[in-house]
Amino acid sequence: MNPLTCHGWTIFFHPLFNAPWISLVAKVKQLKTKLEPKDFVTHPDTKLLKAIDLGIKDKIPSNPFASYFALQKPLHKYGRLKKMGLPNHYRLFFRAFKEKKVIIILWLGFPRKEGDQKDCYQVFSKKILKGEFPNSLDDFLREYQSE
Numbered sequence: 001m002n003p004l005t006c007h008g009w010t011i012f013f014h015p016l017f018n019a020p021w022i023s024l025v026a027k028v029k030q031l032k033t034k035l036e037p038k039d040f041v042t043h044p045d046t047k048l049l050k051a052i053d054l055g056i057k058d059k060i061p062s063n064p065f066a067s068y069f070a071l072q073k074p075l076h077k078y079g080r081l082k083k084m085g086l087p088n089h090y091r092l093f094f095r096a097f098k099e100k101k102v103i104i105i106l107w108l109g110f111p112r113k114e115g116d117q118k119d120c121y122q123v124f125s126k127k128i129l130k131g132e133f134p135n136s137l138d139d140f141l142r143e144y145q146s147e
Contacts (some may be wrong), residue, residue, distance in 0.1 A: 007061035012144060014106045021108070024049055039069075044087065051085035055092055056105055059084050064096035064103055067143060075125065078106070090118050097137045104140055106133055 001018050004011045013021065028049045032040055040046055060069070060081055069079035081092040089107040098101070107127065109120025127133060134140035 004057065006057045008097055009064065009101050009103050010128045011059040011061065011103045011105060012140065013054060014104055014130065014140075016107045016127070017105050021052070024052075032128075048087055048090070050090060051087070051090075053106065055086055060092075060094055060096075060103060060105075064094070065098065069094075075121075075128070078124075078128075080109075089120075091124075095133070100137060102137055104134075 001013045001021070003013075024045060026132050028043075031043055031045060035043060036069075049083050061080070063069075064079060069081065071078050071080055078093055082090070082095070086092065089110055092108045094108060095106060096102050107124060109124055110128070133141055
């Protein structure tokens with residue numbers, strides 16, 4: 001997916017987010033052809049897509065370093081969008097780089113069930129420890145340009 005520019009920030013998409021995003025967009029397009037308009041707008045997948053889109057284009061880039069996005073150590077370099085239109089238990093993880101005004105949307109985590117081994121914060125932490133996300137903006141841009 002090509003980068004977006006919103007609120008003066010350039011927004012990139014990590015493949016771990018991009019693949020499920022493309023799938024969700026395709027699913028919602030298909031729903032639009034099959035459902036009545038009133039059923040389409042209330043369908044959970046349509047609502048999820050709308051909430052993610054609003055989060056990416058408005059909520060996050062309006063102030064990516066806001067305290068309500070902040071995660072605690074050891075995840076303090078990362079942010080997450082919760083609530084703000086997202087269905088319960090979903091979290092949209094990202095990383096912002098102030099000096100270059102770049103945001104990387106990393107991963108959509110769900111479901112959120114505290115204490116569960118599949119809790120999205122636990123899974124996200126493991127992905128970071130395994131090196132699934134680049135450590136720096138330069139590393140990400142190198143990966144992005146090689147795709």
